[in-house]
Amino acid sequence: MAKAKILVLDQDISWSLMISEALIKEDYDVFSANRATDALLLLQVRNADIIVADINLPDTNALSFLEQLRQQHPDISLIVCTGRPTIAQAVQAIRLGAHDYREKAVTPDCIIGLKESVAAALAERSRNLRPTAAPPPRPRGLLATPAQGFYGILSQNVQMHDIFELVQTIADSVANVLIYGETGTGKELVARAIHDASSRHGRPFVTMDCSALARELMESELFGHEKGAFTGAHDRHIGRFERANTGTLFLDEVANIDPGIQAKLLRVLQSRTFERVGGQKSISVDVRIIAATNVPLNELVAAGKFRDDLYHRLNVVEINLPPLRERAEDIPLLALEFLKRFARQNNKDVRGLTDAAVQSLRGYRWPGNVRELENVILQAVVLAKSPLLDTADLPRRITQPVEGQTALPTRLTAQLEEPEKQILINAIRQHGGNIKRTAEMLEISRTTLYAKLKKYQIDPDAIR
Incomplete structure (x- = not known):
């Protein structure tokens, strides 16, 4: 042995x-x-x-x-x-x-x-690893198998692979990066990938949600404050810039930064120095800035709501993340990875998804993007009663889209087949079921026409 x-x-x-x-x-x-x-x-x-x-x-x-x-x-x-x-x-x-x-x-x-x-x-x-008896027949579907990714980001999408290449290209530069994407598309994951792929990996990666704090608290959180700087400041507080020194600072939802803070942030980006709130000593830092927004900053600049000079300082390299609805090929891949993780965490014997469940997931438009998909799979795994998730395990909004919601396209060939079938039926009806005249009108051979009739299960005699 x-x-x-x-x-x-x-x-x-x-x-x-x-x-x-x-x-x-x-x-x-x-x-x-x-x-x-x-x-x-x-x-x-x-x-x-x-x-x-x-x-x-x-x-x-x-x-x-x-x-x-x-x-x-x-x-x-x-x-x-x-x-x-x-x-x-x-x-x-x-x-x-x-x-x-x-x-x-x-x-x-x-x-x-x-x-x-x-x-x-x-x-x-x-x-x-021990061999087991053959399992009973089950519905066809996808089983959860180990997946590899780019610094934890799973994708088979061409746009995402272009982004992976860009991340590798810019990783070791000192250029600031602006990531644009809808809520839930994985902006922080991309920021972490840039950090982990760079020479700064192993050093601090500090995040700050700029939408979560009032102006006074945001200034203190970014730059820190001295003891007694304001009412309630009983001790010195080290801000995010100092904590991120030699590493990366990720500013999420940067569009929400107050105009007054924008001016101070611009100065830090220009000089790499700042003072704590209530302090006079200049502090130097070596920090790479990665910012993210779900609102186009150029539109806010045009509206006078965001400083033009700060926008250009942040937007040295721009990364645009596609929404999940434009990454339909990634939906099964991500769903299986979430399924595997949540099954292990919740001690559930859930191993995959049926084809019907996968089709429902692919057909939904995912306004909440990857984060919404993650939550849907978590709920389904927790409530699952069989080893394969089926449509019955998914929320009704996934399996029964509301009226007016357009399903995502699946394969291009599948989208083209239905119009072709209807063209054939109309041509056969127009020529009374006559195969020769139908083939001549469509400018295809009779052999090709017979093959297409067989493919779409069209009976010429039934539609004369």
Whole structure:
């Protein structure tokens, strides 16, 4: 029987050696890496069953690394063993598929516990891989299988792939980026992809929703304030710009920034310096700005509601995200990925969607875009009573579109078939069912005409 292969990832070489020796004694095939990038390179040439990793490494962001592992190596079991454990990170790690999350310590109990966790992970893998009896017949449909993406963004759409290429092109530049897209299209995901693809990955990625705060609070949140700067300012507060230093600041819904704050933001973009509210000391920062909006800023500039000079400072590179209704080919892909995630989180035996369910999802216009699709699948999984989601599991607005709502097109050929069928019927009726004259009028051979009649199940005698 082949030995289980285990990759140990930790920047502490002495710890890696100690763990490797302990696992080798258990008759495992163990290899190690001290950097996340080295681990990913190793996994390209060597298979692994389990990774034992401290994800808090200097060359990567912990959660981004987990997401990358989940996307690129979904079949590998992950055991996180870190010297800097937090409850929030543990929850995120388990959500992203980690088998176990443990605190690292140089004690016999820690080593024993880690070996037990490895054994449990292998036993779980063995159960999942064990052949089972053939399942009973089920409706045709799509099953949830592991999907890969671009920094966590799944798409088969040409426009999105062009955006992926643009992200890679601009990632290492210092240019500010403006992302335009409807609500729910994934603007923050694209911003994170730019950050993770850049040399700033592993450094702070700080977000701020500019629509959620009043002017006074927004200024304090962006630039911070000194103790006593205003009533209630009992302590110094570090703002988003300082927290994002050496990294990326993502300003969501930037169109909602107050005109007074716009002027101060423009100065920061020009000089990379600012003062905290109530402070006099200039603070220098190295921050890349990625802004997002669901309202065309050029229209607000024309209306006098947004500064022209700030708009041009933000809009060095512009990315326009297509709405989900223009990415119909991505709807099944995204639905299956959400299904897989929510089934695991909610301990539900839901494995895929029927063809009818997929067709209903593709036919809906998704005004709330990917976020709405995510919520629909979550609701369906939670309420599901069978392994395949069907139309009965979907909200009525999805399966019964309101009058006046146009369904999304499916395949181009399917859209063209109906007019062609009607043309054939009209021509046959016009010539009283005479195949020769019908073929001559349509300028096609009788053989071609017979083939089309067979394809559309048209009986000439029935429509004379």
